Every structure is written in structure tokens, then in C-alpha cells.
Amino acid sequence: MALISKGRIKGLDLKKEFRIRSMKPYSSFASPLAESLADKECFPYDSVPNFPVSTVPGHRGQLVFGLLDGVPVMCMQGRFHYYEGYPICKCAMPIRVMKMVGINYLIATNAAGGLNEKYKVGDIMIIKDHVNFLGFAGVNPLRGPNDERFGPRFPAVSRAYDAKLRAAAMRIGKEMGIGHQIQEGVYTCLGGPSFETVAELAAMKILGIDAVGMSTTYEVIVACHSGMTVFAFSLITNKCVTTYDEEVMPNHEEVIQTGKENEEVLKAFVSRIVQHITQNS
Numbered sequence: 001m002a003l004i005s006k007g008r009i010k011g012l013d014l015k016k017e018f019r020i021r022s023m024k025p026y027s028s029f030a031s032p033l034a035e036s037l038a039d040k041e042c043f044p045y046d047s048v049p050n051f052p053v054s055t056v057p058g059h060r061g062q063l064v065f066g067l068l069d070g071v072p073v074m075c076m077q078g079r080f081h082y083y084e085g086y087p088i089c090k091c092a093m094p095i096r097v098m099k100m101v102g103i104n105y106l107i108a109t110n111a112a113g114g115l116n117e118k119y120k121v122g123d124i125m126i127i128k129d130h131v132n133f134l135g136f137a138g139v140n141p142l143r144g145p146n147d148e149r150f151g152p153r154f155p156a157v158s159r160a161y162d163a164k165l166r167a168a169a170m171r172i173g174k175e176m177g178i179g180h181q182i183q184e185g186v187y188t189c190l191g192g193p194s195f196e197t198v199a200e201l202a203a204m205k206i207l208g209i210d211a212v213g214m215s216t217t218y219e220v221i222v223a224c225h226s227g228m229t230v231f232a233f234s235l236i237t238n239k240c241v242t243t244y245d246e247e248v249m250p251n252h253e254e255v256i257q258t259g260k261e262n263e264e265v266l267k268a269f270v271s272r273i274v275q276h277i278t279q280n281s
């Protein structure tokens, strides 16, 4: 989800490049947050020229524009993953579209497996940093010719996750009475779609990784490259299976189920963070 504010990228015209006007408003089952927006307009991904389409069960495929408690926002219902077969720059393309419509704040969310033993299913982990495993193998969304209109060739990402927003979110969690559910930690993105092996998780633990997922890092890199302020968190949907003798295996159904069970609290959490941003920017 992202907050729309003034300012477009010079030389880029969203309406011209993406023919936004030709997209038909569309409505389908939507998450409570996007559902609750006032003055909504929805655009299925396949109505946006050159946009990828979501292929993951549980990930709907539309852009939703509207007002969240009076604040103009754009929501993605469904994101793109490397395992779907798209090049990583295509997976991150929606962030470029956000930038082009004048968005300066990105709130990225994901489902992740809890590797940190202190984490419980249903915890919210504010992301303070990431390990981009895909990037270790050269799979970086900024690979290829750099478009200087978005940002520099060699962007720093060492402070990708805004410290002030992280502190504010921690405070907001406490005010909401969910302080016991709020964690702060390091996220990693793997290529998926297979979940991790026990040996891989043991290696990740040594690296200081707290939660494991299959998204977000490439979106955050592109957002950071174009100067957006980023806040991101993981919902811990399952515990990582770190021994060979556990009965339950990681599975997508548990991920979806935990997401559903926490929808309302996540919606309230995000709404309050959006309010905080508008009151402090």
C-alpha cells in the first residue's frame, strides 16, 4: 500500500505511458483495508498495459485507489513473485508505477515464517533490515540500464527502512494494546516457491535472520532507489520448521489462514500508521 502525495517524475506521464484512462473500473472480492477505502476505483492488473498478472492463490490482482480515513492511497491486491516466472524487475514494476502517480511513502507488508524462536504465529515483525538472497546471485531489480529519472546507478539501501516510522509503529502497536505482538527484526526473501530446508534455515539463523519470505526486498530496493520513504512489516503466519521431526510441514494454507485471522488488526495498524504519516509530513 502506498500514500499518494504531490509531485510527479519529470518527463514521465503515467496516463500516457500506461493509458490509465482506458482502464475499466473493476470490483471483486477485496481485502478489508482496500474494501474500506472511500471513493474507490479498482483496476485489474490485466487492464494495465505491460503489467504482470497475479498467479498465486490468495493473491488477487488489482490496483485500488481511494481514501483511507481521508488520505489518498493506492493499494495492490496481489503482488508479483520471482517464482511466478517474471523477471525480478517486472515483479517490482508496480513500485515504479506508484512513483509515477506521485507516491512518496510505501507501506509494504508480507506473510513470513518466523525463524526467531521468540516469535509467535500472529506476531507483527517491523522490518528493520533485510538480507536479499536473490541479490547474492545477481538477481536485483535494478539490474540493467539505469533510468536516471527514477534514481542513481548505485543507490545506498543501508537505511531503507525508515527509523522514525519504525519507532512510531512500535508506539502505535503499544497504544493499540498489541505491544506484545510487535517485534522488530531482519527479513529475508528467497526465490521460492519451495519452502526452506532445515539446513537452509540453520544457515539463515547464523546470519541473524528473524523471518523468512518470498517477496518485499525487490520492491523496497526499487522504492528506495526512487527516494520513497519505506515502512514494512511481516505478519508471522507460521513458525519455520527447523528440525526433521516436526509433524507439521510448512504450507500455504496456514499462511492464508493466519492472514485471514489477523486481517482486522492489520487493517487498524496500517490505518493508524497512515494517519501518523499524514500528521507528521
Ligand SMILES: O=P(O)(O)O[C@@H]1C[C@H](O)[C@@H](CO)O1
Pocket: 056, 079, 081, 109, 110, 111, 112, 192, 213, 214, 215, 216, 251, 252, 255
Ligand atoms: O507475498 P507474500 O510474500 O506476502 O506471500 C508469501 C510468500 C508466498 O507467496 C506465500 C507462501 O505461502 O506467502
